Amino acid sequence: MTNDARPEASAPRPVLVRHPVRPELAGLVAGIVGHHERVDRPVVRRQVAGSLIPLVLSFGTPLDVIDLSAGEERGRRTSFVAGIMPGHATTSFEHEQHCLQIYLTPLGVMRLLGLPGRELAARVVDLADAVPAFDDRLVERLHEARTWPRRFELVDRVLLDLLGHGRPVEPFVAWMWRQIERSGGRARIGELVEQTGWSQRHATARFTEEVGIRPKTAASVVRFEHALAELRDRPAAEVAAAVGFADQSHLVREFRRFAGWTPTELLRTEPTTAQAAIG
Incomplete structure (x- = not known):
């Protein structure tokens, strides 16, 4: 994969409408965003690695997943879910992107979707195949709602219903994830495992x-x-x-791994990240 998958400089900026996450979904949903963008020529973008899992409910043209540096399931997608990605992805689209995006945390995947993260990790999967609650009928209802507030209200109802039917996360796994997140990734994994009381093998297997x-x-x-x-x-x-x-050399290596660019190259681009969308 080449390192020239930069956003089109002349493409108009997308319209993003952010919706507050309900308190009941705290720690499970990181953000809900309405996205609408029209372009007059194909746009190629790179999404850098991140810890959030996007669910995309699309009313517009498909998105082409051109390449995944550490994953599978390339191809054309309309509504989809992209599991946690330990690498970067390159996508392209033409004409229009019009969708509602829900960003789950890793704990939210189990709790709301009832799926272990391993089933989605490093994959881009058609949403209805992975999560029947997000089928074509729901997408049609969202599109017909016409306004973002009405769409957000409908999605909130679906998410709250899923909250009552999902699978609980193993408590020590949830605790390990929160420690990693709160430490900014600096937590010593061996020490976390020791505090769980489980063996390294068991703790690593359950977390994974x-x-x-x-x-x-x-x-x-x-x-x-x-x-x-x-x-x-x-x-x-x-x-x-x-x-x-x-x-600094270590930082550069990790940026190449997770973004496909050095820090200097990355600052000259406008990479699409879940954090940017919900920030």
């Missing part, structure tokens, strides 16, 4: 099954997210020290 990636990989993704946020305001050397990289 429910979250979708191994604990150390999860920590690396979260640390990358924090570094990316810091990089917009601070020099790379300062960021490397602040977020726990061994040195």
